[in-house]
Amino acid sequence: MTDEPTIDASTPVTGQSRMDAAWGSESSDQAAIAQPVAQTGQVFEQIYVPWQGTLNPRWMRNWAIFRHHVLGIVRKGHRPWGVPTKLVLIFVLIASMTDVALTLLFAVIGEPGLYELWGVGRNNLYGHILGFFPRNMLFYPLVAALLVGGVISEDRSNGTSALYFSRPINRFDYVGMKYLAVATIQSFIIIGTLFLYYFVDVLAMGRGWAWILDTFPLFLTTVFCALLLIITYTSIGLALSSVSRGKFFPGIALLAVLLGTKTLAAIVQGLFDRSILYLISPYDSVAHVGQALIGTNVVYDHPWIWSLASVVAINAIALYVLSVRVSSMEVTRE
């Protein structure tokens, strides 16, 4: 007498029975395993049921690529971001909210002098986005470096881009959605905390419409500068990711580009008292444009419009490299 379930013609075909048999297999013992299965005549029978639906349009496919990357930050089953990346994102998110916390604190304890130091103002809005230390020396470049690291290069090295490009997805959508996903995560930290900073001030200090009307254009200008910063970092980062096969090089190279060019320009300025070389520094070019637009003290000698042209040129070069590399992905030995 055995406890094993009997399988006859009326037994429904399930994946269970198939897998039991498959797991019990050994290459040297095929017949012994396959025989009892074959007697039932249905264990290995595959019944294909065609799909009756219709394929949805382009935006649905693009949304799938976008959410695959963004949701990977918080949920399993999507693009896996490393634990260090997640920890740094959390740390930078919290650290970016120090001005929010201090504004709230001084508003609550009613200390106007200290509030003036941390509350919403021209210099503080600029500082939230474009202040060099610590935000643009440590926080934002590091976040960008960790995010762009393997976004394209890992698809290239793993060969998973072949799986993408066997779908009805063109390369513009593929790279566009990846770009948008990386930029969105950065925006959540940089612009999200800026929004929080501004609206905490409005709520905590009980600001009226007059104050809001007065400061809102400044706030929008700061948002524009933040977008400029995010776009520039993302363009350079993804361009570096597209020319690489690992995630280490793009991250390190992005930090080297951002901080190296600034260091070089700072040395030249120290030696020759000329700020022109800051045009090669992506951060300084954006910062210069930001200073001019937000209206804080401009620390560069050359006209800000040159910096704007530099930002445009840096982005154009980065996007060109990115597009060339992505358009040749999986296209072999032409």
Add this chain to the structure above:
Amino acid sequence: MIPDLAQEGRAQEQQWVPEPQAPVVMFNNVGKTYGRYQAIGGISLALSGGVTGILGLNGAGKSTLFKLLMGKLQPTQGEVRLFGTNPWKNPAPYARVGYVPENENMHDWMTAHEFVSTFARLHGLTRDEAKQEAERVLEFVGLTDVMHKKIGRYSKGMRQRAKIAHALVNDPDLIILDEPLQGCDPLARTTIMNVIRELGRMGRTVLLSSHILSEIERITEQIVILHQGKLLAIGNLHAIREQLDNIPHTIEIECSNAKSLAKDVLNLEVVHGLQFPSPTKLKIFTHHLGEFHKRLPKIIVDNEHDVMVINNPDDDLQSILGYLTGGFR
């Protein structure tokens, strides 16, 4: 030069309609050269419906053929058509194609269900549809019970089946499988073969490449043989075999008494000659391999021969290619 990222933009048209009456796959005098090396030379063939095996040794041009079909290569000469559309950098027809690449790379951190539903969404399915369709195809390939396990923990055969499932999730009309049975254990092979057979039975066009004739033979009779980038033979396997029957096939039998067995098989008119490499080994030559194999079991059973091994040493692709190219032995 401005890179062509949009790739003509036709990809995104949901209304893309294949050319009516066009064969699913068509190669018209297609050639592909890499510098001075000719990978494919003037191949013309059209395929629609059923399972077709693409056979060839390494370097025969099988993968090049698939890459041309998947728009990863531009032909140097001739034209490639997928549902009547040029697939070069035009992903529109891929809405109706399921492609299983040869390489091993998958999203190992995902479960099979997540993997398949993720790629279902890349075809534009909604979240619920994607989940439902993922379950449908995973059931079809027999991975239902392990679909929530990470792919990284799968065996080679299970990975291969997950890859096939991800290619079927859009219910494609054309399924391209590049070496789908490579490295699979025998039972995984059986399951995959059944999957392929069933798809062919459903009227889908299935193209699969292999360099092992016996594998293809179990799935389909329709074969295309490539050799050094040239189309060597196309059509029904038996028809091709028929032509090869001018040259005797060899069957090696290992048994306890080779001479006794030889006496019995010699009565068969299909036997062309015999050899005795050792007292327990018998080498039989025949022009009609199928007919001989049909009769052999009865002889063994009726005369109670103790047979350990039956082998067809020249019944492989290498030998057939040798015969076809006239350079064998």
